[in-house]
Amino acid sequence: MTVIATESLSKRFPRVTALDRLTMDIEPGVTGLVGANGAGKSTMIKILLGLSPASEGRAEVLGLDVATKGAEIRERVGYMPEHDCLPPDVSATEFVVHMARMSGLPPTAARERTADTLRHVGLYEERYRPIGGYSTGMKQRVKLAQALVHDPQLVFLDEPTNGLDPVGRDDMLDLIRRVHSEFGISVLVTSHLLGELERTCDHVVVIDGGKLLRSSSTKDFTQSTATLAVEVTDSDAHPDGTRALREALAGRGIETHTGGELPGAGHIVLLTAQGEQTYDLVRDVVADLGLGLVRMEQRRHHIAEVFRPADEQQEPLASVAAQQTGGGHDDH
Numbered sequence: 001m002t003v004i005a006t007e008s009l010s011k012r013f014p015r016v017t018a019l020d021r022l023t024m025d026i027e028p029g030v031t032g033l034v035g036a037n038g039a040g041k042s043t044m045i046k047i048l049l050g051l052s053p054a055s056e057g058r059a060e061v062l063g064l065d066v067a068t069k070g071a072e073i074r075e076r077v078g079y080m081p082e083h084d085c086l087p088p089d090v091s092a093t094e095f096v097v098h099m100a101r102m103s104g105l106p107p108t109a110a111r112e113r114t115a116d117t118l119r120h121v122g123l124y125e126e127r128y129r130p131i132g133g134y135s136t137g138m139k140q141r142v143k144l145a146q147a148l149v150h151d152p153q154l155v156f157l158d159e160p161t162n163g164l165d166p167v168g169r170d171d172m173l174d175l176i177r178r179v180h181s182e183f184g185i186s187v188l189v190t191s192h193l194l195g196e197l198e199r200t201c202d203h204v205v206v207i208d209g210g211k212l213l214r215s216s217s218t219k220d221f222t223q224s225t226a227t228l229a230v231e232v233t234d235s236d237a238h239p240d241g242t243r244a245l246r247e248a249l250a251g252r253g254i255e256t257h258t259g260g261e262l263p264g265a266g267h268i269v270l271l272t273a274q275g276e277q278t279y280d281l282v283r284d285v286v287a288d289l290g291l292g293l294v295r296m297e298q299r300r301h302h303i304a305e306v307f308r309p310a311d312e313q314q315e316p317l318a319s320v321a322a323q324q325t326g327g328g329h330d331d332h
């Protein structure tokens, strides 16, 4: 089952092609749509909501054609826009009740759903104060609440972590995860930060300049770059066991490098795993050298690293990867 399907979807503005023949299928769950600023993420959301017509191609949301079924789609889908669009003079409660009424809920249900939803996003007594006095994090929560209040099957969250500090980001990402795990609502969340989608999303779609760069499960993203991390003991015959292992592997045509600058990392030998046989080969080489094998494990890469090969600085998404913090650590 797919919640979103696009086929050769294009959107051309007079001076720029915002989406260029983009084909993708998105299944239920939490999906990240990632790309640098201007990659076409917001344009995609507007087309999927039936608010902006595509120039070419087609798209379906929950099985409904965006070209003809915009109103039905918007009944079933919640939308959290990117920019600050909240009225400053009303309280969160008043605003979210209003949005619930706009979505067709009767007055009592609108009030009840609003109270539940605001509690769910973590707004309590503040909900009666005017929104104008809220922090960025609180405003983002109000925007999320109004997207959820009519109990949608799917929500589009456009850059929900924008403007938040690291703690606020983490809280928002946890909240997004719970929208799916507790309520079964599928989520399409955009971000220009690859790393932050890694732990939140089941699936990640990367677009660049309106083109689909990659669409795969988060697991595939991280596992496809699997590297083996091997640590060995020294021995009388080989006082530098790490070096002996690297030389022996080089003799078998296997390129290795060490774990980096961190204390102790120089004792870790990293190599690309080419399947089961690599494990066997390393084990045999270690045994032949008479070294002790301290550990041999797969090192998972972070998504950001996929786009940060040291020798490919011109990679289209290098600019995105460069904005990452915390990428490049291993998962030991």
Ligand SMILES: Nc1ncnc2c1ncn2[C@@H]1O[C@H](COP(=O)(O)OP(=O)(O)OP(=O)(O)O)[C@@H](O)[C@H]1O
Binding pocket: 013, 014, 016, 017, 018, 035, 036, 037, 038, 039, 040, 041, 042, 043, 044, 159
């Ligand atoms: N209404 C419009 N008229 C002309 N060009 C537009 C319009 N809307 C978007 N664009 C252009 O289309 C491209 C994609 O914009 P879009 O807003 O979808 O990107 P984005 O990935 O959401 O980035 P951001 O997060 O910065 O909004 C950009 O080059 C943008 O300038």
